[in-house]
Amino acid sequence: MLEGFLGIDVGSVTTKLALIDKNDDVIWSTYRKTKGQPIRVLQSALRDLSRALNPVILGLGTTGSGRRLASYLAGADIVKNEITAHAVASIETVPEVRTIMEIGGQDSKLIIIRDGVVIDFSMNTVCAAGTGSFLEHQASRLGLSVEELGGYAISSTKPTRIAGRCTVFAESDMVHKQQMGHEIEDIVSGLCDALCRNYLSNLARGKELRDPVIFQGGVAANEGIKSSFERELNKEIIIPEHFNIMGAIGAAMLARELSPKETRFRGFSIAHQQLTTSSFYCNDCHNSCGIIEIRDGENIIARWGDSCSKWSAEFEKVSN
């Protein structure tokens, strides 16, 4: 019987699962769009995993902005933030790594590593400009899929200068450049440069980016961005084999490190349950907390969101 540790990374745009064995090798993985329905996507991913390999799960780790949801749903042994999860996976993949750049759907991160330890990090502040959502939006406006952008970008020899400070400005800038007659390849390439400048000026300001530099997250699929970074930093950028599921791999590794005697994973049966979520505002005090429930049919299986634990007390708390 196949055994392994499972990592689930529920991000804002995509959901990633990775199953690793005891040697941290990836046995199975999936990367799919969350489409605003994290529970359904997670269920279908788990169904696919159980059909493909039907493995014995020895431990489950969750990460990503939906890590709590995933944990309530699937029963995690460890729930970890994305920074730590990404760092763990990268250090395992490239032990001498000193800089990790990660750009996902709505987050971008920069993690500085020395001697295998995170010593500094930064994340984008309150704005999602310069992340995957931004690229995707611009791609669709140009009538391209986000996967096509990279090819267009690297075929350009004279990138158009695009303002990348803000999505709204970039968009109007691109419209003007199109109207002036710039070619689409040059505009796309300019867009990649803009995103890269935006990332560096927001996250890397005042930080020393030393080799080796790893670039991961969904946006690393875009060769245009990679070459923009290489030009801008004048460094070689390493894109790991599993660049788009590193968070999930990290979560799985954390579960493997923990190696619980008995996992809290609820089993693959949860993939077949009729799960629904609902939410309401508790108006018992002025805080008006938003309470969220997951139900299996009529049964409430998880509830959270209250600051006083009046609603969540009867349900299991998951530690970090």
Next chain:
Amino acid sequence: MKSIKRIGIPRGLLYHRYGDIWKELLKSMGFEVITSPGTTESIRDIGLSLSVCDLCMPIKVFLGHVNVLKDSVDAVFIPRYISIEQGAYMCPKFIGLPDMVRAAIRNIPPVIDPVMNLKTGTIMDFVTELNKKLHFKTPDKDEQLRILGLPVKRDYFFGEGKITVVVTGRPYLVFDNIMNKGAIRYINSLGVRAFYFIPDLFSTEKTMDSLPKWVYWSMGKEVVTSVRSMLDNHDICGIINLVNSACGPDSFLVELITRSFDLGKKPYMAITIDEHTSDVGLQTRIEAFMDMTLKRKPLNAWGGGK
């Protein structure tokens, strides 16, 4: 004009520094004082709806507090703090606060807005103007001055824990759980104690002298000095600077801190807080910061590490 018996104090902004003094001052003059409750989601939402978009969130929420009070008081106390010390100013949004309140909120009772400007005037000017605006004919000015001179509490610990992080930032972020999105509670929930303090004059001057030029804003000086002085404190394992997204002064100061100090000495993070209602991003950053802090421990000198 209706005679003033009951005065309301909005629980926002400088209330979190001088509220107790203001209450005692007004009570000593025989007024009944009521304050708005601690910020709630509904106070915040009302404040946001009353505001123009350029304001920072603390000012917006302040409007919500005024709105809660306005129908149950004869006057609202919103002193105009221009300068609380020689050589430094408050943020312009504090200076214009009473006017913004009057412009934003309809049917508001009289706003009592004596000027505190120690750059050009004295505390006595403040007292004189206060008495005049309240038509208070029998002041005990010595008593009023005594109350205004009372010390404010300078050291605060939040929660329990074996390790301690310093939380810096404006008091109206630090002491308001809705404004800081439960950041301090969240730090505590990870088993970490939080410490907030107002630096003393000596370390403030020392820090300012080490910079190319003194910081212009009083509360900004505190933040910068707090970070600087804690970088060398071995009992502190990390520094979290709470910053409001639209804060003009902080947009300079965060940069100043990054450029001027050796932040490699100790884990430091600035967290920008905005009007997002979800706190997931904030929790991610705090968790990651604590993970980093604990792993970094043996590499650094603090806490008697190896």
